[in-house]
Amino acid sequence: MSRTVLKALDVLECLAFSGQSLSAPEVAERCGLTRPTTYRLLSTLAARGYVAGGQDGRFRLGNKMLSLSKRLLEYAQLPQLARPELERLCQFAGETVHLGALEDIEVLYVDKVESLTAARMYSIVGSRSPLHSTSLGKAILAFLPDSERTMLLERISLAQRTPNTITDRGRLEEDLRVVRERGYAIDDVENEEGIRCVGAPILGNAGMPIAAVSISGPVVRMTASRVDDLAPALLETGRRISQKFGYISPIRDEPATAASDPAAPTTAPLGEP
Amino acid sequence: MSRTVLKALDVLECLAFSGQSLSAPEVAERCGLTRPTTYRLLSTLAARGYVAGGQDGRFRLGNKMLSLSKRLLEYAQLPQLARPELERLCQFAGETVHLGALEDIEVLYVDKVESLTAARMYSIVGSRSPLHSTSLGKAILAFLPDSERTMLLERISLAQRTPNTITDRGRLEEDLRVVRERGYAIDDVENEEGIRCVGAPILGNAGMPIAAVSISGPVVRMTASRVDDLAPALLETGRRISQKFGYISPIRDEPATAASDPAAPTTAPLGEP
DNA sequence: ACCAGCCGTCCGGCATCTCGGACGTGTCGG
DNA sequence: CCGACACGTCCGAGATGCCGGACGGCTGGT
Numbered sequence: 001m002s003r004t005v006l007k008a009l010d011v012l013e014c015l016a017f018s019g020q021s022l023s024a025p026e027v028a029e030r031c032g033l034t035r036p037t038t039y040r041l042l043s044t045l046a047a048r049g050y051v052a053g054g055q056d057g058r059f060r061l062g063n064k065m066l067s068l069s070k071r072l073l074e075y076a077q078l079p080q081l082a083r084p085e086l087e088r089l090c091q092f093a094g095e096t097v098h099l100g101a102l103e104d105i106e107v108l109y110v111d112k113v114e115s116l117t118a119a120r121m122y123s124i125v126g127s128r129s130p131l132h133s134t135s136l137g138k139a140i141l142a143f144l145p146d147s148e149r150t151m152l153l154e155r156i157s158l159a160q161r162t163p164n165t166i167t168d169r170g171r172l173e174e175d176l177r178v179v180r181e182r183g184y185a186i187d188d189v190e191n192e193e194g195i196r197c198v199g200a201p202i203l204g205n206a207g208m209p210i211a212a213v214s215i216s217g218p219v220v221r222m223t224a225s226r227v228d229d230l231a232p233a234l235l236e237t238g239r240r241i242s243q244k245f246g247y248i249s250p251i252r253d254e255p256a257t258a259a260s261d262p263a264a265p266t267t268a269p270l271g272e273p
Numbered sequence: 274m275s276r277t278v279l280k281a282l283d284v285l286e287c288l289a290f291s292g293q294s295l296s297a298p299e300v301a302e303r304c305g306l307t308r309p310t311t312y313r314l315l316s317t318l319a320a321r322g323y324v325a326g327g328q329d330g331r332f333r334l335g336n337k338m339l340s341l342s343k344r345l346l347e348y349a350q351l352p353q354l355a356r357p358e359l360e361r362l363c364q365f366a367g368e369t370v371h372l373g374a375l376e377d378i379e380v381l382y383v384d385k386v387e388s389l390t391a392a393r394m395y396s397i398v399g400s401r402s403p404l405h406s407t408s409l410g411k412a413i414l415a416f417l418p419d420s421e422r423t424m425l426l427e428r429i430s431l432a433q434r435t436p437n438t439i440t441d442r443g444r445l446e447e448d449l450r451v452v453r454e455r456g457y458a459i460d461d462v463e464n465e466e467g468i469r470c471v472g473a474p475i476l477g478n479a480g481m482p483i484a485a486v487s488i489s490g491p492v493v494r495m496t497a498s499r500v501d502d503l504a505p506a507l508l509e510t511g512r513r514i515s516q517k518f519g520y521i522s523p524i525r526d527e528p529a530t531a532a533s534d535p536a537a538p539t540t541a542p543l544g545e546p
Numbered sequence: 547a548c549c550a551g552c553c554g555t556c557c558g559g560c561a562t563c564t565c566g567g568a569c570g571t572g573t574c575g576g
Numbered sequence: 577c578c579g580a581c582a583c584g585t586c587c588g589a590g591a592t593g594c595c596g597g598a599c600g601g602c603t604g605g606t
Contacts, residue, residue, distance in 0.1 A: 275593070276592070277592080277593075297583085298582080298583070298584095308583085308584075308585090309585080312584070330583085
């Protein structure tokens, strides 16, 4: 469509695939562009940080590319990084543990670990649930930036799933305020009859919630008091997974410093902090 | 400079920072663009995979962004991922181990591990050496795609560093052919008097060499036969580090499948395969 | 020292893209 | 059922960026 933009993307890809720094004439030759056009596009891309121009007149890909795809990276790594923590939490709690990520206006179930002792629930990995009626959804919603949360709340319907579902916008916002202070969200039989959940957010490098963990169980076992008892371990699990995404954070837009090893084995026991 | 490209970048950043899928009008509103322009830019970016457009008319960042910054990612993660393997190799070989990456037309020393028993060499991390006279450089050169290697060979000078340095383009290309078959490169006192080295490549997701490992030592200990004895462990180290970059490989341009856990502890002893 | 070749930049003619506006369509609400 | 709104698309006027060409400045070779 827009031929100018296509050329700019050509330049970007040319630099990315070469992997090396290229001089402007080299870029021009590889992309089949004239020199003036190449200089204009390179300086435009450089002004935004998409390419980094050395003073020696050579250009390489800029770190802006990385910071833009941070979110994609987190999403791609989420299941692998979260798995062991989910299993530990499940073993500790003896209840089903879910991992959910925000997708559009719903929460997408990304992973699930079921306790051996708990009755098996049907598989819901890959399915979606509303944001306003689940602990996963509320945990994510609560920690979104105000603007994002507002835009999302505008678009969701607050449908009644059970008698306990919060269907009033004001009451939901009040609940989210409590979640922010408390650190975790409670689904008090608001999404499914007979099921009570606790959820805690997983925060990415920029403090943005990229997902959430939850513990779910039948009301007969998941009493209100047990929910609060499980909360500290749940929060600890959320923090642990969040930390695993910390190693991307030092990559800002230019300086690259050392980072903690994300693969370092942490075998400390779960429990009260 | 190029106002059209700047707008396209605005759209890209808007989608990246929102993290969520946005409808075209939302993008238009956030970026302050008119609807027709927004549609054109979005479809242009979508045609190249920079944004992924759902059939529901919503757009999110495409995986092309990730595949473009793969190289940057690898480079950022290289030191952390390679460290433990370098240390094991150093302990096994009892000689100095280097990690080097291609930067422009030279090899950049990224990390170094020195044996306790070996005499300390001056610190060279951060410095550069020629490609044609080092085992690191030749290991990288040998496994580059033909076109890249040719372009690089055009630009380097084949300066004589020692009497053994290969200063003839034809002989160098023949040596690189041997390196490709054998799997590792030998610096037979070609870069520094009295120092002999073996180097093996570290291959990234696409089979492109992103760095190399080497074992260096004084000729009195690093005889030609010892070089060959150390080669299997060196190659194994290169393979191990290469594998750590494998988890990015499943991320092609759309399908995202499960990957092997990069953090899995591998404690098998080094040695002959 | 000279010359040659390349690099980076600047200028006119032309093609292309953008803007503003308007149209047909689908959905939601009354 | 109809009206209203928003979405996605299409069109002319105008502006903007692109191509081809040409100019200083530099490096490297002779």
